[in-house]
Structures are given as C-alpha cells and as structure tokens.
Amino acid sequence: MAETTISRSTLARAGVQTAEEIMAPTPGAMMRRRVFGHFGLMFGGFVLLVIIFMALFANVISPHDAYDQQLGRKLIPPIWHDSPKATWSHPFGTDHLGRDYLSRLYHGAQVSLLIGFSAMIISGLIGTILGVMAGYFGGRVDMAVNFLITTRLSMPVILVALAVVSIIGSSLNVVIWVLGLLIWDRFAVVMRSATQQVRSLEFVTAAEALGCSHLRILLTEIAPNVMNHLIVVATLEMAHAILLEAALSFLGLGVQPPTPSWGLMIAEAKGLMYFDPWLIAIPGVALFMLVLSINLVGDGLRDVTAPENRS
Amino acid sequence: MAIFALKRLGVAILVALTVSLITFSMVYISGDPAITIAGEGARIEDIENIRRFYGFDRPIFVQYLEWLWNAIHGDLGRSFSLRVPVADVIFERLPTTMLLGACAITFGLTLAIPLGVLAAVKPNSIFDRAALTLAVVGQAMPTFWFGLTLILVFGVMLRWLPITGQDSWWNFVMPAVALGYNVAPAVMRLTRAGMLEVLASDYIRTARAKGLRPMTVLFKHALRNAVIPVVALAAVQFGFMLGGSIVIETIFQINGLGYLAWESIQRKDLPMMQAIVLILSIIYVVITFLADMLNAFLDPRIRVT
Numbered sequence: 001m002a003e004t005t006i007s008r009s010t011l012a013r014a015g016v017q018t019a020e021e022i023m024a025p026t027p028g029a030m031m032r033r034r035v036f037g038h039f040g041l042m043f044g045g046f047v048l049l050v051i052i053f054m055a056l057f058a059n060v061i062s063p064h065d066a067y068d069q070q071l072g073r074k075l076i077p078p079i080w081h082d083s084p085k086a087t088w089s090h091p092f093g094t095d096h097l098g099r100d101y102l103s104r105l106y107h108g109a110q111v112s113l114l115i116g117f118s119a120m121i122i123s124g125l126i127g128t129i130l131g132v133m134a135g136y137f138g139g140r141v142d143m144a145v146n147f148l149i150t151t152r153l154s155m156p157v158i159l160v161a162l163a164v165v166s167i168i169g170s171s172l173n174v175v176i177w178v179l180g181l182l183i184w185d186r187f188a189v190v191m192r193s194a195t196q197q198v199r200s201l202e203f204v205t206a207a208e209a210l211g212c213s214h215l216r217i218l219l220t221e222i223a224p225n226v227m228n229h230l231i232v233v234a235t236l237e238m239a240h241a242i243l244l245e246a247a248l249s250f251l252g253l254g255v256q257p258p259t260p261s262w263g264l265m266i267a268e269a270k271g272l273m274y275f276d277p278w279l280i281a282i283p284g285v286a287l288f289m290l291v292l293s294i295n296l297v298g299d300g301l302r303d304v305t306a307p308e309n310r311s
Numbered sequence: 312m313a314i315f316a317l318k319r320l321g322v323a324i325l326v327a328l329t330v331s332l333i334t335f336s337m338v339y340i341s342g343d344p345a346i347t348i349a350g351e352g353a354r355i356e357d358i359e360n361i362r363r364f365y366g367f368d369r370p371i372f373v374q375y376l377e378w379l380w381n382a383i384h385g386d387l388g389r390s391f392s393l394r395v396p397v398a399d400v401i402f403e404r405l406p407t408t409m410l411l412g413a414c415a416i417t418f419g420l421t422l423a424i425p426l427g428v429l430a431a432v433k434p435n436s437i438f439d440r441a442a443l444t445l446a447v448v449g450q451a452m453p454t455f456w457f458g459l460t461l462i463l464v465f466g467v468m469l470r471w472l473p474i475t476g477q478d479s480w481w482n483f484v485m486p487a488v489a490l491g492y493n494v495a496p497a498v499m500r501l502t503r504a505g506m507l508e509v510l511a512s513d514y515i516r517t518a519r520a521k522g523l524r525p526m527t528v529l530f531k532h533a534l535r536n537a538v539i540p541v542v543a544l545a546a547v548q549f550g551f552m553l554g555g556s557i558v559i560e561t562i563f564q565i566n567g568l569g570y571l572a573w574e575s576i577q578r579k580d581l582p583m584m585q586a587i588v589l590i591l592s593i594i595y596v597v598i599t600f601l602a603d604m605l606n607a608f609l610d611p612r613i614r615v616t
Contacts, residue, residue, distance in 0.1 A: 299447070
C-alpha cells in the first residue's frame with residue numbers, strides 16, 4: 001500500500017512524470033496536429049501561398065512583358081483549347097490587345113494582394129482602436145462607437161466608394177484609402193465584443209486592483225487575448241477588400257488601365273465574352289480562388305485557435 | 312416597448328442626420344466642387360460662374376442647412392446632366408430596384424433557411440458538410456463575375472433566360488439569383504447556429520417527450536425561435552443589397568437606382584450621386600428600425616436592454 005499512497009503532487013515536485021503525462025502530446029504538438037489535420041486550412045494556405053508566390057515573383061516568372069501590346073497576336077486562345085492558334089508561348093492565351101494573359105494574371109495578383117492587404121491594415125487600425133475602446137471603457141464611449149458603426153453600416157459601401165473615387169480621381173492609393181476608410185465596421189464589431197468578454201475576466205480585475213494603468217492593461221492583459229479574433233477578422237476583411245477592389249475596377253473606377261487588375265481584366269473582356277468565354281473565366285477563377293483561400297485560412301485559424309467558437 | 316421604440320427612433324433619426332452630413336460633405340472631398348463640375352482645363356470665369364450659379368460661394372453650413380431643409384421637403388436638387396429634379400428620376404427608378412431586391416432576398420432566404428435547418432438537424436452529416444461548403448464557396452464568388460457567368464451559361468449557351476432588360480419576370484431571374492446568393496451563406500450559418508442552440512433546449516425535449524410529431528417540433532417549436540435573429544440579419548442584408556445592386560444592374564442593364572447611380576457617377580452628376588446615397592442610407596435606416604421593432608415584438612427579452 002505504501003508505494004501507491006504517494007500522491008501526484010509529490011511526484012510532480014520530485015520532477016517525476018506519470019505515464020499519462022509522458023504519453024500526452026505537448027500543447028505545441030496538439031496545435032500542430034490541429035493545424036495539419038484541418039483540410040480547409042491546409043488547402044487554403046497552399047493556394048494562398050501559390051498566389052503570394054505569383055505576386056512576389058511576377059517579374060521573374062512572367063513569360064512575357066505584361067504591358068507589351070502586339071495586335072498581330074491578339075486573342076490567342078489558351079493551350080487547353082483545341083485550336084491551331086493555341087501555343088505554349090502563351091499558355092493562357094492573349095487578350096484583345098495581344099498582351100500575354102498569364103503574365104497579366106501574375107501582375108494582377110500583385111494588385112489584388114497589395115490593395116487587399118493595405119486596405120485591411122488601415123481598416124484594421126481604425127476598427128480595432130474603436131472596438132477595443134468601446135469594449136474596454138463601455139458607457140458613453142461604447143454608445144458613441146456603436147453610433148459610428150450604425151452610421152457607417154447605413155451607407156452603401158460600393159456606392160460611396162465609387163462616388164468618392166470618381167470625385168477625387170482614381171489611382172491605386174485612392175482605392176486603398178477609400179476602401180480602408182470604409183470597411184472598418186466588422187473589425188469594430190468583433191473587437192468590441194471580444195474586448196467586452198476579456199474585460200469581465202478575473203485577471204483584468206486583478207490587474208486593475210494592482211493599480212495598473214489602462215494602457216498597460218490594454219497592452220498586456222487584453223491584447224494577447226483578443227489577438228486570435230483580430231487575425232480571423234483581418235483575413236475575412238482582406239478578402240472583402242479584394243472583392244470590392246475587383247468590383248470597383250470592373251465598373252471602371254478602381255485600378256486604371258493598363259495596370260493589370262483581375263477585376264479590370266474581366267471588365268475589358270466583357271464585350272468579348274460571348275465569343276471567347278475563357279477571357280473572363282481565367283481572371284474570374286483566379287479571383288475566386290484567392291478569396292476562397294483567404295476565407296478558408298481565416299475560418300481554419302478560428303477553428304484551430306478557438307475550436308469552441310466554431311459556427 | 313414604447314420607451315424602447317422611442318429610444319431606437321431617436322438613434323435612427325440621429326444616424327439619418329449624420330449620414331446626410333457625410334453625404335453632403337462628400338462633394339467637398341476633392342476641394343472645390345465647382346472645379347469638379349467644370350472639369351480639367353476650364354477657364355477661371357467659368358468656374359466663378361458655376362460657383363455662383365450653384366451657390367457654392369456661400370458658407371458651407373448655410374449650404375448644408377438649405378440642402379437638408381429642401382431634402383426634408385422632397386426637393387433633392389436638380390440633376391446637372393438630366394436637367395430635371397433629382398427626386399423625380401429617383402422615385403421613378405426606385406420601384407425597379409426594390410423589386411429586384413425583394414426577388415433577391417426571397418431567393419436568398421428560400422435557399423438558406425431550409426439548408427440551415429437541414430444542416431442543424433443532422434450536424435456533421437453529408438448535408439451539413441454540403442451546406443457549409445456551399446456557404447464557403449458562395450462567400451468567395453465575386454458578384455459581377457457570377458452574374459456574367461450566369462449570362463454566359465443560361466443566356467448564351469442554353470438560351471433559357473433573357474440576358475438584359477426588364478420586360479418580363481424572366482428578366483429578373485438571373486439578376487435576383489446573382490444578387491441573392493450573396494446573402495445565403497450568412498443566413499444559412501445563422502439559421503444553423505440558432506437551430507442547434509434551440510434544438511438542445513429543454514422545451515424541445517418536453518415537446519418531444521409529449522409525443523408531438525417530429526415535424527411539428529421542428530417547424531412549429533424550434534424554427535420559430537431560431538429564426539428571430541435571421542429577421543434582423545435579413546433586413547441588414549436587404550439594405551446592403553440595394554447598394555450592391557449597382558453592379559448587378561449595370562451587368563444586366565436593369566433601369567433601376569443602381570444603374571442610375573452608375574450613370575450619374577460617370578457623368579459626375581453630384582446632386583444625383585448625393586441624393587442616391589442619401590436615399591439608400593435612409594431606406595437602410597428605416598428597414599433596420601422596422602426589423603428591430605419586429606424583433607422586439609417577437610422576442611420580449613430584447614426590449615429590456
């Protein structure tokens with residue numbers, strides 16, 4: 001009997017691990033298992049990495065100059081078309097001005113990712129500051145932020161963006177800033193409720209009782225605990241910004257020609273789509289895959305970091 | 312209930328006023344609206360004339376108050392390009408967009424709610440997986456590209472549906488689908504989550520224990536409660552749709568508010584742009600207000616807060 005009465009805590013103090021503890025995976029291993037076992041996250045992550053690679057090395061991997069117009073070789077169909085004109089020199093064909101479609105697709109990835117990422121950073125800063133303030137201070141601050149969110153939601157995004165861009169004049173920077181200043185609402189909504197939840201926990205009360213400043217509590221107690229929510233919204237909003245940029249460019253008020261943007265490529269091909277449907281299919285599928293992969297990564301990160309929040 | 316309604320009404324009016332202020336100042340972002348109207352390379356005298364003609368030379372807050380006063384009385388100014396009162400054109404086009412929005416939200420809801428219920432009844436089943444996959448795919452599909460693809464497949468290749476125009480109900484099928492699938496993912500997720508929560512509650516167990524038929528339990532007891540949050544979401548989504556219809560109306564050439572907005576943006580018709588943004592925002596404020604009231608009526612717990 002004597003050997004079995006040694007309690008677990010005694011063993012732990014002596015630095016001895018029980019069999020279950022040795023067998024149990026470490027938190028890191030658990031996390032790795034969740035990440036690698038999540039199909040959506042793996043698939044989305046892979047596609048996203050491929051597209052980021054395309055964007056980063058667009059200049060190196062493009063078979064042709066994306067801006068080089070040669071009317072002599074216009075509207076060559078892609079390689080999988082059973083046409084004598086199809087050539088491996090232009091695997092995705094050429095557009096109505098004879099520009100290589102694959103090269104334009106690579107460069108379009110740059111535009112989408114750049115605008116999506118920058119607009120997400122701007123809107124993330126605005127939305128996070130507003131949301132965290134509302135959730136942390138509550139009361140009047142909360143009311144004011146809620147009012148701002150309601151006002152922002154009541155204005156139609158695409159319409160306001162189009163109107164503003166048309167008044168200021170379109171450029172890459174204008175599109176980034178207009179989108180960034182418009183789509184902070186979801187950041188604010190999510191960060192507000194996440195902060196409210198963390199705010200009511202004991203360790204925040206403890207930090208307050210110890211006399212920590214608001215700034216210190218926000219940075220060391222609140223911030224680490226709302227980070228996973230922030231990352232998830234950030235991915236979803238980046239996807240949102242990319243879709244909006246494509247829609248603006250499609251309507252002719254986003255990125256201006258001859259810059260290759262996937263939305264603009266679809267707009268330029270619109271008149272020709274009855275005869276050459278692949279002209280809108282290729283950039284459309286690219287756009288769809290990019291947004292899908294970002295959404296999958298976002299959903300996957302939420303499942304992996306906080307499985308209890310899964311909808 | 313009355314106090315709750317009054318509070319919400321107060322917020323709604325305040326939001327509408329703030330929106331009107333933002334909409335009004337939209338014209339001034341570029342600096343001088345007279346220069347925007349005159350265009351590049353205009354002569355100084357012309358700009359001066361425009362400034363005086365449209366009253367841009369007066370203090371901004373006087374201009375705003377006058378604009379607001381007129382707007383409240385139904386006068387939204389005159390269109391720069393069409394030379395007619397803006398309000399007339401807008402109210403002529405508005406019904407088409409509302410009809411499109413109604414068709415689209417009906418499509419979205421009839422697709423999403425049954426899928427959400429089905430997914431919740433058998434969680435992690437093949438239905439659940441299929442519904443979730445559909446939601447993820449739907450969220451990633453660019454509206455304008457989806458619209459063009461529909462035209463290509465059902466209009467050009469199969470020749471089932473007319474491509475453009477608005478002469479018959481058939482014209483609204485593709486635009487409504489293109490616009491409406493957008494709301495389906497969010498509504499489906501919310502229905503599914505709500506149903507999962509409700510189905511696990513005590514009163515559903517009681518209803519089952521009483522020996523009620525499974526269908527009665529599911530639709531009469533469970534769905535009624537699960538669908539309450541969907542009302543608010545559907546209202547919000549309907550508002551977003553009216554804004555998003557600009558893309559769909561341009562693609563399908565439907566002569567609604569969205570198409571009008573696109574035309575006036577192309578022509579830099581500032582009063583028209585202002586008025587459309589204002590009208591759509593006000594419609595959104597009104598719809599969400601009504602949805603809140605309906606919600607409070609359906610779920611008394613909301614009234615307390």
